[in-house]
Amino acid sequence: MPSAVAPFYGSAVPAKMKICKFKGRLPHDWDSIHPGMAKQLRMNCQMPSRPADTGQTLDLPPGYTLVPLREHGDAFVHGCAIASDAGAGALVWVRRYDLVEFAVVLEPDEPLLSARRAFFAGMNAAADAIAAHCPPEREVSFDWPDAILFDGGLLGGARLGWPTDCAEDEVPAWLVFGIMLRAADMAHVEEVQAAAGVSLLSEGFEMVDTDAIIGSFARHLMSAFDLWNERGFETVARDYLARLPSRKAGERRRIDLSGDLLITPPTGSGPPERASLVDALAKAAWYDTQARGPKLG
Numbered sequence: 001m002p003s004a005v006a007p008f009y010g011s012a013v014p015a016k017m018k019i020c021k022f023k024g025r026l027p028h029d030w031d032s033i034h035p036g037m038a039k040q041l042r043m044n045c046q047m048p049s050r051p052a053d054t055g056q057t058l059d060l061p062p063g064y065t066l067v068p069l070r071e072h073g074d075a076f077v078h079g080c081a082i083a084s085d086a087g088a089g090a091l092v093w094v095r096r097y098d099l100v101e102f103a104v105v106l107e108p109d110e111p112l113l114s115a116r117r118a119f120f121a122g123m124n125a126a127a128d129a130i131a132a133h134c135p136p137e138r139e140v141s142f143d144w145p146d147a148i149l150f151d152g153g154l155l156g157g158a159r160l161g162w163p164t165d166c167a168e169d170e171v172p173a174w175l176v177f178g179i180m181l182r183a184a185d186m187a188h189v190e191e192v193q194a195a196a197g198v199s200l201l202s203e204g205f206e207m208v209d210t211d212a213i214i215g216s217f218a219r220h221l222m223s224a225f226d227l228w229n230e231r232g233f234e235t236v237a238r239d240y241l242a243r244l245p246s247r248k249a250g251e252r253r254r255i256d257l258s259g260d261l262l263i264t265p266p267t268g269s270g271p272p273e274r275a276s277l278v279d280a281l282a283k284a285a286w287y288d289t290q291a292r293g294p295k296l297g
Contacts, residue, residue: 153198
């Protein structure tokens with residue numbers, strides 16, 4: 001399963017990303033999963049996941065298959081556990097009041113090295129979905145590479161998993177891109193601590209918007225891959241970089257074939273500074289492992 005599940009968060013996929021193609025494989029191939037995730041995946045699979053309310057659903061476009069989980073579930077972990085069976089287009093959704101949490105299975109047609117760039121298409125889709133439902137004149141931005149900010153406050157972030165036994169020059173059998181956003185402030189969190197982060201409801205979103213964001217994401221993700229196919233990855237990179245604040249005026253930035261961020265100083269002298277995508281994803285700086293949610297600062 002998660003090859004880069006070591007980084008555990010981040011990027012993946014190619015210009016020819018399949019969202020709705022099904023590929024049957026043996027379920028729960030634990031030996032191919034990153035050791036750090038195997039225990040979590042086993043625990044997740046021991047707890048049967050089923051809809052908490054069969055009357056509640058999401059408005060997803062054709063090509064997606066909804067996999068709902070109860071509140072205790074982990075969308076990303078469960079997505080990695082079922083990816084080989086469920087195939088592209090499976091969208092795992094955890095029904096929680098305090099979080100908007102979901103993960104989608106993808107099947108790339110490019111080697112892992114370049115497929116990781118699909119992360120940026122997923123980030124763009126998430127930002128576009130939030131922007132479509134947020135109050136006017138509010139800003140959705142990124143912190144390299146996987147944190148999602150709303151008006152400068154940490155709202156959530158993205159994760160990515162792929163088969164550990166997949167070499168950089170091999171096409172991964174599947175990828176799982178997960179999103180987690182803080183929907184509501186937690187009642188047990190102290191006021192001073194909560195002020196360091198933001199939530200959708202505290203920023204003026206309506207409760208109905210939290211579920212609508214997922215359907216909107218699904219549509220924007222399809223559009224992002226269509227744009228990639230038609231105009232190349234540069235258009236995806238441009239949209240991502242437009243939401244990534246510059247450190248210095250005049251610097252030039254680009255995302256290379258491996259998904260690394262290259263920054264050339266305003267003077268243009270010397271080699272560009274390289275920020276590794278894989279290394280940054282491994283840190284998952286936005287994620288609180290103990291609270292299993294976005295950090296509050």
